[in-house]
Amino acid sequence: MPNAKNTTVGPAQVGQLASCACFNLRKAARTVTQLYDDALRPSGVRATQLPLLAVLRGRAATTVNELAEATAIDRTTLTRSLRPLERDGLIRSRPGGDRRTRELLLTAKGKRQIEKAYPLWLAVHRQVRRRLGAAAMDELVASTRLVVNGLKGE
Numbered sequence: 001m002p003n004a005k006n007t008t009v010g011p012a013q014v015g016q017l018a019s020c021a022c023f024n025l026r027k028a029a030r031t032v033t034q035l036y037d038d039a040l041r042p043s044g045v046r047a048t049q050l051p052l053l054a055v056l057r058g059r060a061a062t063t064v065n066e067l068a069e070a071t072a073i074d075r076t077t078l079t080r081s082l083r084p085l086e087r088d089g090l091i092r093s094r095p096g097g098d099r100r101t102r103e104l105l106l107t108a109k110g111k112r113q114i115e116k117a118y119p120l121w122l123a124v125h126r127q128v129r130r131r132l133g134a135a136a137m138d139e140l141v142a143s144t145r146l147v148v149n150g151l152k153g154e
Contacts, residue, residue: 043113052085056105
């Protein structure tokens with residue numbers, strides 16, 4: 001293994017990148033996201049948006065910080081992801097308990113959007129589970145939880 005001061009990158013070092021956790025997780029995420037996006041397209045909701053709506057569905061008013069923590073999305077990315085949901089009337093925001101916070105609420109339109117997207121999500125979820133196998137799917141979910149919890153710095 002080269003030390004941090006070794007700046008020479010040869011074929012062996014480049015080959016190591018193929019075993020990089022970041023590269024492989026992102027590659028898998030892109031593959032799965034594309035499959036879910038294709039299935040969800042008729043609902044008008046993307047695979048990255050549906051979980052945000054679902055988390056808000058299960059809560060009363062939620063701050064951006066609380067939603068960021070619940071979804072493991074950094075605030076900047078989350079704020080960018082929330083803009084189209086608010087623009088389309090699926091969520092609304094209001095001032096929070098103090099000036100520095102905003103609270104998010106799912107609108108009636110957002111609830112209807114979840115109802116429209118859920119059967120499509122369920123169908124693709126079952127397809128993925130069938131194609132991977134139940135045991136592999138359960139292991140995948142457990143492994144991703146382990147990665148998130150193990151690397152969050154807690």
